Amino acid sequence: MFGLFKSDPAKKLRKEYNAKLEAAMKAQRNGDIRTYSMLTQEADALWRELEPLEKAGR
Template sequence: MFGLFKSNPSKKLRKTYDIKLEQAMLAQRKGDIKTYSMLTAEAEGIWKEIEALESQQK
C-alpha cells in the first residue's frame, strides 16, 4: 500500500533517456554528427543504468 507513494527512479531515467535520444535525432538531422554520437553515448549509459535498476527490483 505504501509503495504507491515511493518514487520510481527507473521512470525518471527513462524520461531522461527519451530526451537524450530526441536531442541526438535532432542533431543528426542538422548534420552535427559529433553531437549526435555524444548524445547517443550518453543515452546508452542511461539505458545501462535503467537495466541495472530493473534487474535489482526483480
C-alpha cells in the same frame, strides 16, 4: 501504504533516456554529428543503468 508516494527510479531514467535519444536524432538531422555521437553515448550510459532496473521490476 507509504510505497504509493515513492518515485520510480526506472521511470525517471526512462524519461531522461528518451529525451537524450530525441535530442540526438535532432542533432543528426541538423548535421551535427559530433553532438549526435555525444548524446548517443550519454543515452547508452543511461540505458546501462536503466536495463537492470526494468528487468528487476518485471
